[in-house]
Amino acid sequence: MSNSDYQGGLGAGFARARSIQNEYESKIAEWRAHSNKLKTQVSALNERVVIMQADFDANNHLLRLLMDELRAVKPNSHLLIKQNRDAIRQEVFEECMIESGYEVSSPKGFSR
Structure with missing residues (x-):
């Protein structure tokens, strides 16, 4: 094996290693972007849950007030x-x- 054959093989090996490294980095970037997108979606969903819980609590409070009023006005109501x-x-x-x-x-x- 000549020195130029050796260097050619070494160069081809390095080129292949760089190509594989670039593929890995590309896939890592894709997964990182996908992960960030999911984090954004989860954050938005968590915000919706907080808003829905506040709405539920407000409606529940209003229901208690209305139930108290119904007890006073119509104590035999089936809704009680x-x-x-x-x-x-x-x-x-x-x-x-x-x-x-x-x-x-x-x-x-x-x-x-």
Whole structure:
């Protein structure tokens, strides 16, 4: 093996190593960008959860006020019985889930 053959082989090996390194760096950059995109999406979803929780808490407070008022005005109302409210809530919940494309697979169980 001549010196030029050796250097040619060495150069080809280095070129191949650089090519592999560039491929790895490219894939790492792709995954890093994908990871950053997912982080942004998770952050936005977390913000929506916080907003929805605040909205839920506000509605729950309003419901308590309305229930107190209903007790004073109509103490025998069927809406003052928790089981009746739960049944109404479940019925409306299921209707909303079905309208959103879900199927009722079991009590409180849904599938798409």
